[in-house]
Amino acid sequence: MPEVSKMKKPDVKLVLLGDMNVGKTSLLHRYTERKFKDTVSTVGGAFFLKQWGPYNISIWDTAGREQFHGLGSMYCRGAAAVILTYDVSNWQSLAELEERFLSLTDTANHDCIYALVGNKADLTDPRAQLCQDSDEASKDRMDCGEERTETQVLSACPTPPASPVSLSGITPGKQVTPEDAMALYGRILRYKGLEEKSSLPAEKMCFETSAKTGYNVDNLFEALFDLVLPSILRNTNENQHSPTVDLEECRGAKRGRPGCC
Amino acid sequence: MSHRDEDVTADSWRQHRKHVFVLSEAGKPIYSRYGSEEALSSTMGVMMALVSFVQSGDNIIRSIYSDGHTVVFLQKGPLVLVCVSSSRQTEKQLRGELLYVYYQIISMLTQASISRIFEHKKNYDLRRLLAGSEKILDGLLNLVDSDPSFLLVAVQCLPLASSLRDNISQILQKAITPNLVFSILIANNQLLTIVQEKTVIEDSRLEPADIHLLLNLIGASSAFQAGEIWTPICLPLFNPDCYFYAYISYLDPPECTVCLLLLSTDKEAFYAVAECKRKIEEAMMAQNSLSLIAKVQSYSVSQVGVSDLRHFMYKPFDVPDTYQQLTQFTSPEMEAPYSSEEEKMRLLDLYRYMHSRIHSTSRPLKLIYHVAERETLLAWVTSKFELYTCFSPLVTKACAITAITKLLRWIKKEEDRLFIRYPPKYSTTPNPSKSSRGGKSDQQDSTDNGFLSLL
Structure with a gap:
């Protein structure tokens, strides 16, 4: 494809996945535009090119609606990082990641990294309510204690904690703890056939963010950009290969090889 | 501002000029213009009861006239659409509007997959697939009420000196890639030009209703103005069972009034199609087209x-x-x-x-x-x-x-x-014999869209 050579070449590909209304578009908007605004439900997928230092990072913001489910694997093809997003105040949004979205990542790179991102932290965590541009590491967060006990035992499909899902979104309480997310991260690694020891640790790959206040958002994207740097360098070094998305190569790639970190 | 949260027992709810409801044959609510579908499930149950009661007598219910209200029914496949209007519109006009609603649903899901879904599971809740699309239907109904294009079943294009329109059309004509079938430029929600693939339109023309649905979709999803969108879309009058893949991008961020829409039959063509946009952008920059378009207005x-x-x-x-x-x-x-x-x-x-x-x-x-x-x-x-x-x-x-x-x-x-006097054309299919009617080869793809896996 000679045409593609003219395009400002993306060096690496990131994909945002997750159920509808968890805030994927808002997260990206917060990071790129430094703003939070009302968005409408995404149609299909939206492609963004982000300049990061000397590199061009392409980010696919996908629709969470089931209507567009079939396209997910196409957006994920050749991805170096997948951001699996859920809503901390909605248990189902975490469960959906495992049920609906995980299989879409089969087309991602074999050394693709996975981040679990609990958005809307401002609804449950007082620290996330302060308008800030992220700094605190996400490790030492405290939880709303009440739900902790119930969610410590984790099966493949745990039952939601006591507080009911508020459909109208009036009083969302915290439904997903960081431990839930980390447990899911472990299951993702197992699904991918990756060794926990040789993969990135869960504490490093699970984030809680607020697109509304900006809490932890920069942290998330920049941490991921740092982590995909090896992919970028490899792509740019592989002289012949088009760094965009090499459809053929990725299609042939087998998953199951442990990541090299 | 959401009409979704309206109290359906309140007088104000009853006083809306035009209600539109969509339900499945099993009586499951799918869409209501005002108020939440859950709150209206019994009302929709009654509607379905009416439909099936008349049906059991080998008949079809078409409309009910009451004091100041006209109720119009339209059954399309497994979907039932109902309009309750206090406007003076005729049954025929209201039915035409319901048809637009049906087509907009088809444009998102295709007719084939809707039939397939309900064949497998009669009481399927279609809202699962339409969740998030309510705004598109709301937007459509507002347009139907306020834009005469729908009444006339015709497209209004932006008035433009023909030399400028021709220049822009030529730019679009040159930026092509295999399987590209329509290149459409829109300014201020009006059609500026449309270039069509030769063989694709040989035996089928692009209907105004398909353009209306596209324009509505773009209008209702204008939130991501910086990004380039890639999404499946069905043009129901062109072919109700297949998807095109639409590339949507604004050429003038942050104002976002000039929108480029490129339709391909190839699901994987995003990067090639995005490259067409870059060519178009460059050429328009060189000819200063954008600032010329910005000056154009409707006439008095x-x-x-x-x-x-x-x-x-x-x-x-x-x-x-x-x-x-x-x-x-x-x-x-x-x-x-x-x-x-x-x-x-x-x-x-x-x-x-x-x-x-x-x-x-x-x-x-x-x-x-x-x-x-x-x-x-x-x-x-x-x-x-x-x-x-x-x-x-x-x-x-x-x-x-x-x-x-x-x-x-x-x-x-x-x-x-x-007017756009002679819609220009290009040829992007190396082997024209096969690909007339656009997405035919794409037919299996609707299964690929994950619907079957839901059942």
């Missing part, structure tokens, strides 16, 4: 130079020739006294009334001169055109006829600016 009726004429809508019937024309119409801005929303709606209602008389199934008319309370209207249909005019109330019949002669002469003189 005063340009016609007929004193008593307040407003008009003119729809020419296309001439049978080798060009597949897109049905278009032209109309000036609505100006005083039709500046307020209420007055605009009142004028549109008058037009709808005239339209219903002209297109009456029992007694169609060719010419109507209608003296209303605050204006006088004249509608005229010939083999060449359909025309609706609105005059000040003091106009005489003779004056109106002279005015129309002048108006027709003015339109003739301006037609290169007011």
